Amino acid sequence: MTADPPLVLDIDGTLTRPESWGLDPRVLDPIRDWEAPVVIATGKAFPYPVALCHFAGIPELVVAENGGVVYTGEDVFFTADREAAQAVAERYRGAGYELGWGAEDTVNRWRETEVAINLDQPVEPLREIAAEYGLEVVDTGYAYHVKDADPNKGDGVETIADRVGFDLAESVAVGDSINDVSTFEVVDRSFAVANADRAATEAADEVLEDAHADGTLSVLERVRGSR
Numbered sequence: 001m002t003a004d005p006p007l008v009l010d011i012d013g014t015l016t017r018p019e020s021w022g023l024d025p026r027v028l029d030p031i032r033d034w035e036a037p038v039v040i041a042t043g044k045a046f047p048y049p050v051a052l053c054h055f056a057g058i059p060e061l062v063v064a065e066n067g068g069v070v071y072t073g074e075d076v077f078f079t080a081d082r083e084a085a086q087a088v089a090e091r092y093r094g095a096g097y098e099l100g101w102g103a104e105d106t107v108n109r110w111r112e113t114e115v116a117i118n119l120d121q122p123v124e125p126l127r128e129i130a131a132e133y134g135l136e137v138v139d140t141g142y143a144y145h146v147k148d149a150d151p152n153k154g155d156g157v158e159t160i161a162d163r164v165g166f167d168l169a170e171s172v173a174v175g176d177s178i179n180d181v182s183t184f185e186v187v188d189r190s191f192a193v194a195n196a197d198r199a200a201t202e203a204a205d206e207v208l209e210d211a212h213a214d215g216t217l218s219v220l221e222r223v224r225g226s227r
C-alpha cells in the first residue's frame, strides 16, 4: 500500500470554487505531485484541459468535449463530428435564440465535436431541434451540450488508460454531474462531490460531505498511497 492510484478528474464543479467559475488553486500542488497518471476529463473544449495540465505541470492526458476529443499525450482522437451540432446551433439561432456567450464566443471557438449553449437560454426549443438531428442535450449544470449520444468521458478514459498503460481497476474518479457517470462506471472507486447533481450522486460509490474542490481535496488526501 504505497503507490498513488491513477486519477480521473472532472473540472467544473470538481476542481473549482463554490458558487463561481474558476479553479481552486489548492488543487494544483497535489495534482502536480501525484505519483500516478492524472486524466482530466471534462465537457470543456480541448484547449481548456490542455492548459490546465500545462499550468499544473503534469502530462497532457485529456478527455475533452464529453469524450468527443481524446488526447493520450501522443495521439488525438475525435470520436464525433461537429457538423450536426453546428446545424442544430444554426437552427436555434435562426429561431431567434442565442448561444449566449457573446460575439467572440470562446466557449465554442475551439470546440470540435459539439456545441455548448449558456444555461440562461431556453432549453426546450434546443431539445426539439437537437432531437430532429438525432443529438442529445446534456445539462452539466454549467452549460447545455448539444452532442452525439455515443461518445462519453468514460470511453475516452479507457482509450487513455489503454495507451498510457495504467489500470482503471486501480483508479479513482471524482466528478459532479451527469457527464461524469460514464467515468464513474470505468474506474474502481468513484466519488461525487457534495454539490453533485442527482445522476452523479446516484452513480458514485460515495458522495462526499464536502463540496467542489474541498470534496476533491478530501479524496486526494484519503486515497494517496492507497493502491
Ligand SMILES: O=C(O)COP(=O)(O)O
Pocket: 010, 011, 012, 013, 014, 041, 042, 043, 044, 140, 141, 142, 143, 144, 177, 179
Ligand atoms: O463544460 C461543462 O459544461 C462542464 O465541464 P466539466 O465536465 O469539466 O464539469
Ligand SMILES: [Mg+2]
Pocket: 010, 011, 012, 013, 014, 140, 175, 176, 177
Ligand atoms: Mg463537472
